[in-house]
Amino acid sequence: MAVSPGTGHSPALPPLPDAATEAVLASGLLPELAHALGGPFHFLLPEAFDANLRALRDALAAAGVDGFxxxxxxxxxxxVFAERAAAGGAGVDVASAGELREALGHGVRGEHLVVTGPAKDTVLLRLAVQQGALIAVDALEELDALVTIALTGPVRPARVLLRCLPPAQPHSRFGMTGAELDAATDRCVRAGDALRMEGFSFHLSGYALQPRADLAGHLVDLCLKARARGLEAARISIGGGLPVSYTDADSWHTFLTRHHSRHxxxxxxxxTGDFYPYHSPVSGADALAALLAARPEGRGRPLGGLLRDAGVxxxxxxxxxLLDxxxxxxxRIQGVKERAGYRILTVDGTSLSLSEQWFNSEYLPDPHLLSQDPTGPAGVYPASVGAATCLESDMLTWRKVGFPRRPRTGDLLVYPNTAGYQMDSNESPFHDLALPPKVVIDRTGCPRPRWRLDRHSP
Structure with a gap:
């Protein structure tokens, strides 16, 4: 039985409109794939990746900033995303030997790799030097290991960035203190041709733009000081952290003010503070533009101007x-239980395929119900979504989502915009359930979407 709007379910969080996703939903392809694949799956829209990459580059160009x-x-x-990065002349950020090999195997040039992560092992460091990758050095010990590798192995120098511990996040496990950076700079000078010190980097948690601009301004200063000592120091890396909007401002603010345990x-x-900010006033390339326009603390010029003036x-x-x-x-819904005022849907997968659920949080954008009977009575049908496992805590959606039609066994639930971190950060073949395959959707020039399986082997 449907309930009246506003009772029994949480405020709606509809995904932002997306023509490509909506075209796939309307095409009739998803029920066919669910039948053919026999379980949950992810579909990928690589054209969105291409568009996001172009937009970031456009933001750099509009600010007159040289970037990569x-x-x-x-x-x-x-x-497919590593392939698209390679085809578009972009690089790939890796943190393991496996990721490095995968990127190379899908066409990314060695000099277009940046190797991040703390306490990298010797195998990874040696591969990175051999391939000419840029390495974000996280500790003095790591820098010493690189000097040894460069002196005893490849003829090419080790390309390095020195990672700075953010002063605003002194308990971060990433980066070096001011004193350690001074020591690292000294060692880079002494290493001579064994090292090519290209600049500085940082790892900053959170999505606020001003702290990122402040720290980037500080790294520009560090580059100028390092150059005075004869080092190249012409690059800074600010990592990721550009926010993405999943829903509109009104829906997000309504949710934050009204959601309650009864929902x-x-x-x-x-x-509330544990939720990802599913709406941001500026996101993606617009957030990058805002970052470049921000004035670092104590500076009279925007960050973009500082970068241009310093040639950084x-x-x-x-x-x-990039995955927005x-x-x-x-x-696929494989069971429905009635509870007081709502339903519990059980689907043919686990919350390990929605990684946000495993961080004491919830993936909040409303899933789309692809009903076998779209002509059924409309209304508001609250339901939570559980997994096909024997764990009480294995819930894909604790929230009682107000679906516009009654969910039934055999219907499909489509969780939107999951390519960024949700799909496979925590996936596991729990209960010997197969990992959901990834299906690449190619719509170019086709009246109906074409598809293929992604070439990555889980």
Missing amino acids: VYFAKKANKAA YHAGKTFR VLLLEPGRA RAGATVF
């Missing part, structure tokens, strides 16, 4: 911002 974009591979394991299965509670190249390592609207996740 690396795709943060940890955000999605699919081969969740079993009275589950979440701290800005390196970016976005994941989510680049894919979705599909589950």
Whole structure:
């Protein structure tokens, strides 16, 4: 039975309109794929990746800033995104030997790789030097290891950025203190031709733009000081952290002010501060433009002007911002239970395929119900979504979502915009369930979407 709007379910969080996703939903392809694949799956829209990359480059060009974009591979394991980065002349950010090999295998040039992550092992460092990758050095010990590798191995120098510990986040496990950076700079000078010190980087948690601008301004100063000592120091990396909007401002603010434990299965509670900011006033390329227009603390000029004046190249390592609207996740409902005022839907997969659920949080954009009977009575049908496992906590959606039609066994649930971090950060073949495959959707010049399986082997 339907309930009246405003009762029994949480405020709606509709995804932002996206013509490509809506075309796939309307095409009739998803029920066919669900039948053919026999379980949950992800579909990928690589044209969105291409568009996001162009938009970031346009923002750099509009600000007159020389920059280079690396795709943060940890955000999605699919081969197609590394392939699109390679085809578009972008780089890839990797943090393991496996990721480095995957990127090379899908066409990314060695000099277009940046190697991040803390305490990198010797195998990874040696591969990075051999391939001419840029390496974000996180500790003095790591810098010493690179000097040894460069002196005893390849004829090419080790290309390095020195990673700065953010003063505003002194408890971060990433980066070096001011004293350690001074020591690292001394060692780079002494290393001579074994090292090519190209600049500085940082790893900053959160999505606020002003702290990122402030720290970027500081890194520009560090570059100028390093140059005075004869080092190249012509690049800074600000990592990722460009916010993405999943829903509109009114829906997000309404949700934040009205959501309550009664809107969740079993009275589950979440701290508002633990949710990803599913709406941002500026996002993606617009956030980059705003960052370049921001004035770092104590400066009279915007960050873009500081970079131009110093001749410093800005390196970016976005994941989510490149994957915005680049894919979705599909589950089949395999059971429906009635509860007081709402339903519990059980789907043919697990919340391991929606990684946000495993960070004491919830993936909040409303899933789309693809009903077998779209002519059924309209209304508001609250339902939470559970997984096909034996764990009480394995819920894809604790929230009681108000679906516009009654969900039934056999219907599909499509979770929107999951390509950025949701699809495969935590996937596991729990209960011997197969990992959901990734389906690449190619719509170019076709009256109906074409598809193929992604070439990455899980």
